[in-house]
Amino acid sequence: MEKKLDNFLKKAPRLEKLGENKYRDPSWDFTRADTKILSHGFHSYPAMMIPQVARKCIELWGKEAKYILDPFMGSGTVLVEAKIHDINSFGFDINPLAVLLAKVKTTPIDxxxxxxxxxxxxxxxxxxxxxxxxxxxxxxxxxxxxxxxxxxxxxxxxxxxxxxxxxxxxxxxxxxxxxxxxxxxxxxxxxxxxxxxxxxxxxxxxxxxxxxxxxxxxxxxxxxxxxxxxxxxxxxKDKRAFAKPMPHNVIEPVEIENVDMILTSPPYGDSRTTVAYGQFSRLSLQWMDFDYELVRNIDRIALGGKSAKSLMHYVPSEKLNVVLEKIAEIDEKRAREVLSYFIDFYKASKIINGYLNEGGVVVFVVANRTVRGIQIPTDEIYVEIFESFGYRHEVTYLRAIPNKRMPHKVSPSNKKGETVSTMALENIVVLKKQ
Ligand SMILES: C[S@@+](CC[C@H](N)C(=O)[O-])C[C@H]1O[C@@H](n2cnc3c(N)ncnc32)[C@H](O)[C@@H]1O
Structure with a gap:
């Protein structure tokens, strides 16, 4: 594993332009970083953002922020880093385990x-x-x-x-x-x-x-x-900023202060076919006496939890249309499942747009999944959705995820035939509200 990683990194370019505002930048890989530092290491959670990525994002684009929001906060990595930087933060999640973890990880106790x-x-x-x-x-x-x-x-x-x-x-x-x-x-x-x-x-x-x-x-x-x-x-202990993890479904509006930065790693597909947060948490939540009705439904309430009935939709993304058409040619049901995720993501986007101040930034950390052999350019679909609200795409960095065990076939440029065998990759997508 170590050897594979070394070989991969030796071959990795320093900084490579992949497209309009899009770069492969190995300085985001944090190859040998300890990702379990501080309270970040209290509990495992699926698809955690690594603290080094959250930290770098805050230092590059959120230093002046008074409030930061993570609308898919998971175990609270962003909230912990906001606290350390003395910035107030809000976090939403439908999973009560996530809310508990985020609360404990941001509450200093002697x-x-x-x-x-x-x-x-x-x-x-x-x-x-x-x-x-x-x-x-x-x-x-x-x-x-x-x-x-x-x-x-x-x-x-x-x-x-x-x-x-x-x-x-x-x-x-x-x-x-x-x-x-x-x-x-x-x-x-x-x-x-x-x-x-x-x-x-x-x-x-x-x-x-x-x-x-x-x-x-x-x-x-x-x-x-x-x-x-x-x-x-x-x-x-001496930081005065608050961290407020909230049990909340992002698709419904809620009263919070307007924020200057949204930093988040959303689920990258529906729970059935990607990461089942509900299944991961079920046994702990039962033992902690959370309402079983809620516990067993987490994956259904999550983004893309219910399959779309047809391929009709209003999501403003040409790239989504292209990819849906390709998947539907092979498997119509899978195309509808993919669409249901983006319909929910679009609903969520309209709501989170309402929390962000003008001039504020949204940063998404997201991997592009492959369905039926077709890679979905999720990062680019996010860009198109936010451009439809008038945002400007600042930059996207592609980072390797060194601690994922399996090398994956990926196409960083999303061009046909340009696949490379490498580590799993994820995108850091930065958009500015005009
Ligand atoms: C990729 S994880 C976030 C991981 C987090 N960045 C961390 O470091 O632990 C995505 C989270 O989104 C949550 N989620 C899914 N659908 C949601 C919804 N509709 N509203 C709020 N949270 C949701 C899941 O429960 C999961 O915890």
Whole structure:
């Protein structure tokens, strides 16, 4: 892997013009950067923006901003970086796990308080687990949907004991901090394959040998997060700017201050065929008692969650029409699925346009996916949509994503036949409101 990456980077051009305002710029790759610094490393989340990209965007285009918005905030990378730069921020997400993560990652807490609470949790849970093992303590398994399928009974009982101790913490911020380590624990000790973001069960043949230690898993995550909070606290404790993560569907308008920068990585396609955020979060959210109706519907509420009925649409993008036609020739249903994502994205764009001050910038970090062998120029479709609102396209940088394992076939210029085998790529698209 390392070797492949080195070869790739040796061959990579320094700065290559790919088209009108579009460059392949390796200075955005951050090849060897630690992406888990500070509170960024508290919890995994699918398709996270790396902090170095968020930071560079803020420093290039958002330094003077009073407010920044990330309308698809996910685990809150942009909000953390805004906080560090002492800039107020708002974030939206329909996934309650994202809202919890963003809140905890942007709330500095003195680690003295965390260490005290941690000692109490460890002592009490250890005692309880010992009594449980000796048969002196009866523990009820909670009644979550499909719990026996995703957790061994003994694991569920240990999780229930641990949960009781965390939920008993008085201070809400401290309690939420430990909920994050609990959530990572739930995912790790479940019967899911840990290498997958979707819910895939460990095959029956290997399940017998799977007996993770709940308590030690939690201890490791909590200790790591306390260390990282220490680093974050030193930088963030004196910052006065607020970070406001909100449980909110971007397609509906909401009252917030107007912002000077929108910096975001939207989902790059519908959840069914790209990243299933809802599936990734389901087990943690059940264990944290979020409403199951909402939990199981996250992927359906997400952008492109419902397939379009026909290929008729009002999205102002010629490039979208061209690509839909090509896909429809092969597979009409897939073309409608792709369209449903862009219809929702267009609705969202009209709304987020309303939050941005004149002269403000929108920065999208997005990868161009391939459907039925046809690459969708999502970055260019975004540009056409925002140009239809009167925005000016400033620049697009193409960056490699070095920590993606598989080399992909891509066509940076989107010209037929010009595919190269390289790492996965993503675009940083910058538009200015005139
Ligand atoms: C690519 S992820 C963002 C990752 C984020 N930049 C990070 O660093 O963690 C996209 C996010 O958009 C959210 N999302 C999808 N549809 C949404 C909608 N209609 N309203 C708000 N958020 C939505 C998903 O739940 C997901 O968390």
């Amino acid at each position: 680690t003295k308080i965390l260490k005290q609470e941690f000692e109490r949790i460890v002592k009490r849970t250890e005692e309880k687990i010992q009594r449980f093992r000796k048969g002196e303590l009866n523990v009820e398994i909670p009644n979550y949907y499909n719990i026996d399928y995703w957790f061994k009974p003994d694991i569920s009982k240990q999780l229930a004991l641990l949960k009781e101790e965390i939920w008993a913490i008085d201070d809400e911020n401290v309690r939420d901090f430990f909920k994050v380590a609990f959530s990572e624990t739930v995912r790790y000790v479940s019967n899911t394959r840990n290498s997958e973001y979707k819910l895939y069960r460990i095959p029956e043949s290997r399940l017998n040998g799977w007996s993770p230690d709940v308590f030690h898993t939690f201890k490791d995550y909590a200790e790591r997060n306390i260390r990282k909070m220490g680093d974050f606290y030193r930088i963030a």
